[in-house]
């Protein structure tokens with residue numbers, strides 16, 4: 457019944473939707489934190505190298521799996537391999553997407569709360585103690601309030617639900633075509649504002665001037681982890697989206713464009729945040745609170761001469777966060793929707809309802825784990841932290857490595873060649889085209905370099921060495 461699969465309608469739609477998946481909290485929230493913690497410019501350089509040699513080939517590999525099978529990720533791996541071990545990669549992907557989505561939606565809920573706070577001018581507060589303390593209070597009172605934190609998570613689930621039920625073309629593609637251009641415009645406006653702040657020179661120097669003294673092996677690993685997270689790798693999002701690509705889409709070019717957009721947005725997020733942070737003399741190593749505690753303070757201090765400007769800049773910033781988060785959340789939702797509706801042969805509508813109910817339960821559980829339920833702890837971490845840790849540090853690297861090994865060693869090479877180059881392989885022809893050379897480079901990276909690099913992150917991430 458549900459077998460007529462829709463494809464994305466246009467190439468620009470593909471770019472907006474897939475870039476929408478990649479651009480999210482990873483760029484605006486995690487990238488500045490990681491850059492701040494790892495010495496600025498030098499981290500940026502290593503990150504760029506990780507994107508080119510690890511992110512791009514893995515993205516192309518996921519695209520090839522999705523586009524060659526035109527199926528959800530669990531079915532995709534079954535179609536490509538009849539081996540019982542490799543069949544399971546798709547299921548790990550669906551499981552990981554469920555875990556990551558449930559805590560991503562909680563942070564997404566925070567962005568809605570911050571927008572509403574900004575709209576009601578809640579950040580222009582009379583403070584008696586230090587400014588930052590007041591903002592810390594807003595944040596910690598909010599996440600500890602069981603009612604509020606759950607309500608905002610539910611609002612976000614509803615927004616995601618409404619887009620996903622509309623389907624691939626009318627939901628995902630259409631909404632991305634509206635949201636992504638808005639996101640680009642807002643980010644440019646904010647970057648220009650930031651360049652005129654007093655700390656611009658210092659902030660930009662921090663971001664762009666490499667200081668290699670600060671680089672340790674841990675920074676290399678953070679750069680690889682950030683590359684996975686930011687490009688939405690290893691969790692089936694790209695594979696599921698590629699299952700809606702038409703046959704003539706050039707996978708290498710698409711992957712290159714998406715990585716370029718994602719990296720530019722991350723850099724622009726750095727351009728917005730570091731000059732602002734340096735302008736008020738806050739340490740750029742402020743950590744996860746950077747956008748939720750530090751930035752309202754920064755907006756207040758930097759643009760304090762004009763309350764209207766503070767108001768507009770704050771609203772624009774949180775709208776930006778919501779747009780970026782929503783386009784990523786829908787890609788995570790789609791992994792589960794395609795899986796459930798195709799595996800159990802039920803309508804998209806019903807599948808989305810099942811997922812939303814699951815998300816309401818898991819998401820509320822995560823949201824409450826920072827307040828009411830913070831007594832539930834495993835290894836000193838609450839549920840939110842466990843979900844984050846298990847998905848980013850365990851499931852992402854394992855699935856990433858399995859995908860590389862599968863595509864590099866197991867997947868039929870003629871099929872892979874056809875997907876990557878859009879041409880059939882002619883083994884008799886000794887003349888190598890540029891695309892064929894790229895194909896061999898990608899296979900080499902997937903077979904050897906990336907699995908070894910991932911093995912190192914994994915072992916180090918878990919503190920085994």
Ligand code: TRP
Pocket residue numbers: 477478479480481482483556684685686687688689690691693784785787788
């Ligand atoms: N890439 C998104 C971001 O930058 C988050 C995301 C979406 C993601 N899908 C993913 C992260 C899959 C890891 C795996 O915020």
